[in-house]
Amino acid sequence: MTLGNLRDLYQQVILDHYKKPRHKGKTNPIDRQQRGHNPSCGDTIELTVHLAPPDADNGESRIADVKFEGEGCAIAIASADLMAEALRGKTVAEALEMVQRFQRMMKGEAEFPKELRKLNVMQGVAQFPVRIKCATLSWHTLRAALEPQAVTPEEGYVSNEGEEA
Template sequence: MTLGNLRDLYQQVILEHYKKPKHKGKTAVVHRQQRGHNPSCGDTIELTLQLNEAGDRIEDAKFEGEGCAIAMASADLMAGALRGKSVDEALEMVQRFQNMMKGEAEFPKEQRKLNVMQGVSQFPVRIKCANLTWHTLKAALESANVETANGFVSNEKEDA
């Protein structure tokens, strides 16, 4: 597959997740909730997580929000990839995604759907759009409970 065809495929997948998200809404039970905002372009997201009884594994993840195709596709892809992951695995995924945006990593075969976001790294101004939902996830997982996550997380200070 040529680089041009690959880029077209990535764009098609991003648009598909933007137009028909599979993980939009709120989880049935909300154990973690966090809002994120990208002030430079106005993207907003509200992420909800349902954890298992022990509180160490993600049973469901959903999002609501408004923003560009990249931000919303990133949220939908992330929410789908989180199901069944431990909190530690999810935090590792955040780091891997951020490294991927710097061109330093990619996801393994079992999470390869997330690699469609790699193309965004070629457009530094759009990296914040893709990273917003991952910053929001990290804040949600690091907060003790729903009540402590009332404010917005911003990725404005993030290096492009």
């Protein structure tokens, strides 16, 4: 497959997830919730997470469902939808590792393994530094929702403005 064909495929996947998101809405029940905002372009997102009961053997909770609501560009919405799809069944620790891997991918330092290769569609965004924050907004918001020490600012939104592109 040529580079041009690959780029077209990536654009098609992003547009498909933007136009027909599969994970829009709110989970029921809501175990974790966080709102995120990208002041650079105005994207806003609200993530809700439903956690399955902790495993009897190791006490780890797994993500049963992730949904999102909000407004944003095609990259922000597609990234949130692809993220929500990939997180089902993952432990909280695995999800936080995925956040780090996604951020490294945006810097050209990593990619996802074969079983999560659909997330690699977002690699093309790294070519456009001003759009990286659009792609990472949902991941940044997920980290704030899952990390117990995360503090929500008074306005109720976390921002990815201070993150490196």
